[in-house]
Every structure is written in C-alpha cells, then in structure tokens.
Amino acid sequence: MALTFHHHQLPNGLDIVAEINPDSYSFSAGLFVKTGARDEAPKLNGVSHFLEHMMFKGSTQYTWEDVNRIFDEMGARYNAFTTQEMTAYYINVLPEFTERAIEHLSHLLRPAIRQADFDTEKKVILEEIAMYLDDPGHRLYEKLMAEHFANHPLSMSVLGEAKSIERLERDEMASYFVQRYGPGNMVLSVTGQLDFDEIVRLAEKYYGSWSRVDAQRDQPPPMYRPQRTDLVDAKLNRQYTMGMTPGPSAQDERRFAARVLSDVVGDSDGSRFYWALVDPAIAEDADFSFYPHDACGSFYIALTCDPTRASKA
Structure with missing residues (x-):
C-alpha cells in the first residue's frame, strides 16, 4: 500500500508529522527540538549538547536507572544527537509499544537536572571534548566552521570548549531549557504502522499540558571571508x-x-x-x-x- 503523510498542530504549538506505512513491522518516533549550538550565548557554548546528556539522567518521576529500564523493557533502539541547529531524541519499537514509547519520550524531555547528576555529567562532557581534540579530522572541521562562518552563530562548536563547560552552572542550563524546550519549538515525528488520529490523541494526552514558549532564533547573514588556513601536526602521517x-x-x-x-x-x-x-x-x-x-x-x-x-x- 502507498505511504501517506499527515500533519497536525496542538494548541500549545507542538507540530506532529507522520509517515504511515501499513506494511511496516515497526514504529519510530522522534522529538526534534529547534535548538543547537547556534542558539547558545558564547559563555554557554556546549550547553545544548550537555543538556542532551542530562535528559537521560531522569525526571522528577524517574531515575536514570528507570529511564534505561523502560527503554529496555520495550526492546527499544533509542538515542539522541545534537547539531548546530537542533537536538533530536528518537526511539524505534514494535507497534504494540506505540503509546508507551510516546509517553516515555514525554518524560525524557522533562528532566530533573539534579545538581549531583549535573556535576557528574560535566566530567563526562569534558572527557568527550578531550577525546575529540585527539581527532585531527574533528579539529580541522571545527577550525573550518569557525573560519568560514566567522562571527556568525553557526561558527559555534557543538561540544563547546572546556572552559565554557567548566564554568557552566546548573541554573544556567535550567534557564536555557525553559527558554528553548517549549512545544512550539519542537516537532514530534512518527513513522511506521500507525493510526494518525490515535497519535494525535496520545500527543494531546502526554504533551498537551506543556506550556507554550515562543523561542526565537537570530538569523544574521553570514559574512564569508575566503581564506586558507593550515594546521600543522608533526605526529600525523596523513x-x-x-x-x-x-x-x-x-x-x-x-x-x-x-x-x-x-x-x-x-x-x-x-x-x-x-x-x-x-x-x-x-x-x-x-x-x-x-x-x-x-x-x-x-x-x-x-x-x-x-x-x-x-x-x-
């Protein structure tokens, strides 16, 4: 049977888009948040990616062990990623777990951001930054973005710098979350074997009470500067x-x-x-x-x- 596509917007601004495939044997859902490195103040550089990590540390209702256990009980494939322009959280399950998957994503994106978890995860982020600094391809790409986009927001590093992460405070992250994670700044995307009317009902049930927040994004025109930059590392043989x-x-x-x-x-x-x-x-x-x-x-x-x-x- 042919694929069909649907769209609906909740009163709080959450967009729901669906690709329905009656022949599919699975269900996938993702929450895509229109926030990334380009939306950060320079002193908060890296907060979007850091916040992505904190989502898996639990909500006021669940601990981090509960979060992982529930995913595992569904036999789910799940993950998240952050880019310059968005942060995404996704899950793949069998169709019979559709409601539980949508519900669990709703809990995932309402994190507790506990101070103890924040302090622990900060060390993980700093280790990740150090690891990528050992990757010559990553170092060159970061330099390329910084030079190509100059002072444009897209020049910001997704991981951030060690100094910006070290001085980041828990309350600054919590404030960033409130400003950027409103339903009007998100898209719930679903695909697979599903009933769209049921998806809308579930979205209203689990996301409809979220307060609308109108997040803004600066869009200055890039000021490109044609140039060449060489990075020399005597240890490399490539x-x-x-x-x-x-x-x-x-x-x-x-x-x-x-x-x-x-x-x-x-x-x-x-x-x-x-x-x-x-x-x-x-x-x-x-x-x-x-x-x-x-x-x-x-x-x-x-x-x-x-x-x-x-x-x-």
Whole structure:
C-alpha cells in the first residue's frame, strides 16, 4: 500500500508529522527540538549538547536507572544527537509499544537536572571534548566552521570548549531549557504502522499540558571571508584537506538539486569522487556534502590521503 503523510498542530504549538506505512513491522518516533549550538550565548557554548546528556539522567518521576529500564523493557533502539541547529531524541519499537514509547519520550524531555547528576555529567562532557581534540579530522572541521562562518552563530562548536563547560552552572542550563524546550519549538515525528488520529490523541494526552514558549532564533547573514588556513601536526602521517563554500539554505527550493549534486559528486560509494580518488587509491576518503542550514547553506568538501599524493588529489 502507498505511504501517506499527515500533519497536525496542538494548541500549545507542538507540530506532529507522520509517515504511515501499513506494511511496516515497526514504529519510530522522534522529538526534534529547534535548538543547537547556534542558539547558545558564547559563555554557554556546549550547553545544548550537555543538556542532551542530562535528559537521560531522569525526571522528577524517574531515575536514570528507570529511564534505561523502560527503554529496555520495550526492546527499544533509542538515542539522541545534537547539531548546530537542533537536538533530536528518537526511539524505534514494535507497534504494540506505540503509546508507551510516546509517553516515555514525554518524560525524557522533562528532566530533573539534579545538581549531583549535573556535576557528574560535566566530567563526562569534558572527557568527550578531550577525546575529540585527539581527532585531527574533528579539529580541522571545527577550525573550518569557525573560519568560514566567522562571527556568525553557526561558527559555534557543538561540544563547546572546556572552559565554557567548566564554568557552566546548573541554573544556567535550567534557564536555557525553559527558554528553548517549549512545544512550539519542537516537532514530534512518527513513522511506521500507525493510526494518525490515535497519535494525535496520545500527543494531546502526554504533551498537551506543556506550556507554550515562543523561542526565537537570530538569523544574521553570514559574512564569508575566503581564506586558507593550515594546521600543522608533526605526529600525523596523513594529510586532511577540507573546504567550504556557500550553498542554498533550508528554505531555498534549490536545496533539492543541491542534495542530488552532492550525492552524484561525493557520496561515499559510487560517486564521481569515489571512482576518481578512492577507488584508484589516490585518497583514502573523499567527501562532497551539502548542508542546508536555517537561512543559509554550505557545500563541504573533505579528503584524506598520504601527503605525497596530496597535490594529485
């Protein structure tokens, strides 16, 4: 049977979107929050990602052990991630666990943010930052974003810097949560074998009491500065090359053509880059991607190779 698509908005602003597939043997749900590194004040850099971690530390009703136990009792696959522009929480279960999955996500996104948990998780975040600093590709990408977007909010690091995390206070995180995690700044997305009217009923039951908060996002035009930056690390035996240039925004109709172009040129398998660079062993990895950001966009290019092959690549 054909896929069908539906949309409904609760009075508090929560958008519900669904892709119904009657032939599916599973149900997936995700809460996508329109908040990320670009929405942070510089002194709070990293708070979005840190807050994502805190969601799994329990609510006023559940401990962190309860959170994990309930996921496991459903046999769920679940996770979360943070980007420059959003934070997402998702779950995959069998259709018979539809209501329990939607309910559990509602508890997950109303965290207690206990001081003891905050202090413990801060150490985890600092270790994660240190781990990524050992990754040359990550270091170069962070530098690329900072240089390409200059003083634009998209230049902010998702993880944040050690100094911003170290001085972050629990109350600052709680305030950020109240400002950014209102239902009007979220989308509940569901797909699989489901009844959309039932999904709306469940959303009203578990999310309808959430107070509406109208979060704002600054959208200044990027001030691009064409330039080249070299990072030297004598310990490495590979050369990493990255570049970025402006592209269509998430609101631009040309974004669809840009996505096709990026797949043809730089997809990981079968693309022009793959056959020209990876297959003949000129480069170990070669990527050309399109990132449609809110109100702006970018094309991204990256390759990894032996330094002796860099000029040929």
